[in-house]
Amino acid sequence: MLHLFRLEGTGKTHLDTWVSRLALPAVEFKEFGPPQASSAVWRGQPFIIAGNGSDLDSWFGSLDKYSSEILSNCAYFWVLTSSAKYHHSLLPVDRIAVLDWNAKEQHIVRAALSMLARFPRLAGLSNDMEHLREEILRLARGVKGPSSPVLILGETGSGKEEVAQSLVKESPRAASPGLGCIGGASLNLDPGLVLSQLVGIPPNVATQVKGQPGLLEQYSEGALFIDDFDTAPRLVQEQLLRITATPKGQKAEYRRVGGDKAPETNVWLLFATNADIETMLDTGHLRADFLYRFEDRVLLVPPLRDRPGDFPAIAYHVWSRLLNDSEGPPDDRVLPWRSVRDIWSRKLEWKGNVRELSGLLGLVVSMTRMPRHREHSTGSLIEQVLARGQSYTEWFTRAVKSGILSGAPAANLDGPIREILTLDSSPASKEGLSACELAIKQALGDHWPKLRRLAKQRAPGAVARIRRHFCRYLFHALRLGAVSIIDAEKLGNVKNAQARKHLEWLAHGSVFLVRPKMGPSNTKLLYRPGRYFARAKGFDRRTHE
Amino acid sequence: MPESVTVWIVEDNEGDAHDAWNVITRVSAVFESEATIYWSDNFAWDTTAALRSAINRSLPSNAHSDYPDLVVMDLCLNTAKGEELYADGFYKKLRDFETHKSDGKPAFVVFWSIHQGRRDTDQFVGRSVDSDARIITLGSKRPELLMQKLTNLWRRVLDEREERNG
Numbered sequence: 001m002l003h004l005f006r007l008e009g010t011g012k013t014h015l016d017t018w019v020s021r022l023a024l025p026a027v028e029f030k031e032f033g034p035p036q037a038s039s040a041v042w043r044g045q046p047f048i049i050a051g052n053g054s055d056l057d058s059w060f061g062s063l064d065k066y067s068s069e070i071l072s073n074c075a076y077f078w079v080l081t082s083s084a085k086y087h088h089s090l091l092p093v094d095r096i097a098v099l100d101w102n103a104k105e106q107h108i109v110r111a112a113l114s115m116l117a118r119f120p121r122l123a124g125l126s127n128d129m130e131h132l133r134e135e136i137l138r139l140a141r142g143v144k145g146p147s148s149p150v151l152i153l154g155e156t157g158s159g160k161e162e163v164a165q166s167l168v169k170e171s172p173r174a175a176s177p178g179l180g181c182i183g184g185a186s187l188n189l190d191p192g193l194v195l196s197q198l199v200g201i202p203p204n205v206a207t208q209v210k211g212q213p214g215l216l217e218q219y220s221e222g223a224l225f226i227d228d229f230d231t232a233p234r235l236v237q238e239q240l241l242r243i244t245a246t247p248k249g250q251k252a253e254y255r256r257v258g259g260d261k262a263p264e265t266n267v268w269l270l271f272a273t274n275a276d277i278e279t280m281l282d283t284g285h286l287r288a289d290f291l292y293r294f295e296d297r298v299l300l301v302p303p304l305r306d307r308p309g310d311f312p313a314i315a316y317h318v319w320s321r322l323l324n325d326s327e328g329p330p331d332d333r334v335l336p337w338r339s340v341r342d343i344w345s346r347k348l349e350w351k352g353n354v355r356e357l358s359g360l361l362g363l364v365v366s367m368t369r370m371p372r373h374r375e376h377s378t379g380s381l382i383e384q385v386l387a388r389g390q391s392y393t394e395w396f397t398r399a400v401k402s403g404i405l406s407g408a409p410a411a412n413l414d415g416p417i418r419e420i421l422t423l424d425s426s427p428a429s430k431e432g433l434s435a436c437e438l439a440i441k442q443a444l445g446d447h448w449p450k451l452r453r454l455a456k457q458r459a460p461g462a463v464a465r466i467r468r469h470f471c472r473y474l475f476h477a478l479r480l481g482a483v484s485i486i487d488a489e490k491l492g493n494v495k496n497a498q499a500r501k502h503l504e505w506l507a508h509g510s511v512f513l514v515r516p517k518m519g520p521s522n523t524k525l526l527y528r529p530g531r532y533f534a535r536a537k538g539f540d541r542r543t544h545e
Numbered sequence: 546m547p548e549s550v551t552v553w554i555v556e557d558n559e560g561d562a563h564d565a566w567n568v569i570t571r572v573s574a575v576f577e578s579e580a581t582i583y584w585s586d587n588f589a590w591d592t593t594a595a596l597r598s599a600i601n602r603s604l605p606s607n608a609h610s611d612y613p614d615l616v617v618m619d620l621c622l623n624t625a626k627g628e629e630l631y632a633d634g635f636y637k638k639l640r641d642f643e644t645h646k647s648d649g650k651p652a653f654v655v656f657w658s659i660h661q662g663r664r665d666t667d668q669f670v671g672r673s674v675d676s677d678a679r680i681i682t683l684g685s686k687r688p689e690l691l692m693q694k695l696t697n698l699w700r701r702v703l704d705e706r707e708e709r710n711g
Binding site for chain 2: 035036329330331332333334336337368369371374375376377378379380
């Protein structure tokens with residue numbers, strides 16, 4: 001959407017003529033009058049400020065320091081006035097930001113908007129994000145093409161996976177098989193196991209072991225996103241190094257454990273990490289020659305705190321996603337622009353970046369679903385949460401403790417996890433369930449609706465009860481650090497027969513917890529002490545949409 | 546110019562309607578806004594006549610009722626057969642009426658009743674709350690509780706209006 005803010009005294013004829021030539025078939029357009037101009041920078045949309053020189057001076061002069069911060073980092077706003085020579089210190093000098101309403105310069109706006117529309121996954125209007133979009137196009141369509149490896153660097157939650165998805169979408173490899181993902185806890189397993197996932201298992205390698213293609217083969221004509229690659233064992237790094245070392249245009253050969261043939265792959269490898277490269281090299285976690293392969297194909301996603309121009313756009317993007325994904329009656333609550341300004345003006349560290357902002361807004365959306373918070377405005381709910389700390393862990397744990405996330409009374413318990421588990425085991429009031437569900441939902445992301453659908457299919461009348469058991473069990477998984485990898489021995493300590501029963505049928509359906517693909521498919525082993533279980537088919541990010 | 550908030554009271558008991566009216570005028574004073582209050586004492590749906598101005602006697606009884614911002618609604622009507630659920634029909638008519646509203650969102654409806662615990666009212670309230678995010682239920686008919694809820698809702702109404710107008 002493009003917003004147009006008309007300042008006092010702006011000739012409507014000039015504007016109408018100019019706008020009529022804008023011709024934006026795929027872009028929504030909204031015009032605002034002078035009273036709304038103060039909100040222009042906080043609405044998270046590309047915008048035009050139209051007015052005479054003196055009115056524009058007054059408008060720039062009226063911006064507080066936070067608005068100025070957003071504006072000076074924003075690559076998608078323009079000034080529309082009577083002369084292209086108009087200048088103000090807050091206007092960028094490295095792009096055309098002043099448009100003459102008597103000139104036919106609409107293409108400048110159109111080009112920028114079409115660039116934005118091309119990357120729906122990459123919300124943000126900052127200069128950094130604009131640069132990133134250009135870089136993605138260069139790498140995905142450039143002369144070296146999509147076969148040379150790319151390194152994506154950025155703090156946790158900054159959007160590295162979205163960058164990888166955009167790279168593939170813009171490349172000739174966008175069609176099937178698309179983008180496969182492996183990373184995090186999956187790389188932190190036994191080197192042999194990780195290698196088997198990557199290179200696969202040849203048929204007839206041993207009795208009772210089925211052959212299985214690896215990710216390198218499955219995504220040979222697509223791309224493989226290797227997240228947190230620094231956690232991969234050296235053996236795996238070396239295998240990947242061989243593949244990245246293959247000259248362009250040639251398929252890389254690799255060897256499977258126990259296999260006599262050397263399969264080939266043309267996979268496009270996209271590596272990502274949030275670790276400090278220098279430290280990784282110093283500590284020997286990364287081979288220097290591995291790093292050389294990337295040449296000029298390194299993308300940096302800056303932390304959220306350093307891209308003020310993105311903040312409002314990301315906040316609205318996340319808000320809309322959360323509202324769409326949340327359960328309960330339809331509620332078209334808007335995120336007030338004053339609240340967006342309030343959140344940014346607190347100058348938080350945002351160590352978890354977009355994920356942390358998503359967590360904050362997720363808490364608020366969760367509260368809006370509780371009948372007792374219905375009467376509160378979105379702004380006041382955000383204030384209630386923000387007042388409890390400086391980061392997501394503080395917001396969440398203190399909100400739970402204070403009872404605002406639950407119908408249960410505040411408890412004097414040792415730690416946040418115990419509080420949540422206590423809430424979870426309390427009678428299944430809708431509100432009591434929500435606090436625990438929230439953490440699970442955030443950990444599971446897009447997979448949560450799948451679980452819910454399954455619960456409905458299985459027992460339409462007892463969805464809430466089943467969800468409660470999921471929560472209880474999954475929270476133990478969370479406590480162990482990851483949902484994707486669960487130590488069955490520790491899970492076995494949960495004395496909850498019903499939870500086990502529900503998990504068992506999920507496991508039978510290969511939807512939730514399954515054994516690693518190379519192992520025997522006996523679900524009874526699910527509870528055998530010391531066994532580890534990998535991310536299952538239903539939770540497998542390789543099933544890329 | 547102070548903001549004006551339109552509130553409907555749907556309540557067959559005149560004493561309770563007066564309590565609601567008092568609460569509404571107090572809340573409007575807190576926000577320094579104006580309240581336009583309409584009252585229906587019989588749940589009959591007639592947006593021009595039945596929402597009478599019997600409480601605010603300065604208004605003519607056939608005052609045109611605007612789209613409400615807030616509705617404080619009892620659930621049952623005292624009939625010859627005893628208390629009967631009437632809120633369901635009125636609520637449905639209200640939401641149908643609001644589909645013609647060109648600007649803004651549907652009204653917040655506060656179910657204000659001591660008839661919770663009956664099967665028909667409980668079912669109606671449960672269904673409505675699950676399907677409509679703009680319904681608020683109260684556990685009692687205490688004016689203090691209504692005051693607290695209406696204060697929050699009044700703020701929401703003004704916030705939403707501000708957001709809509711920029």
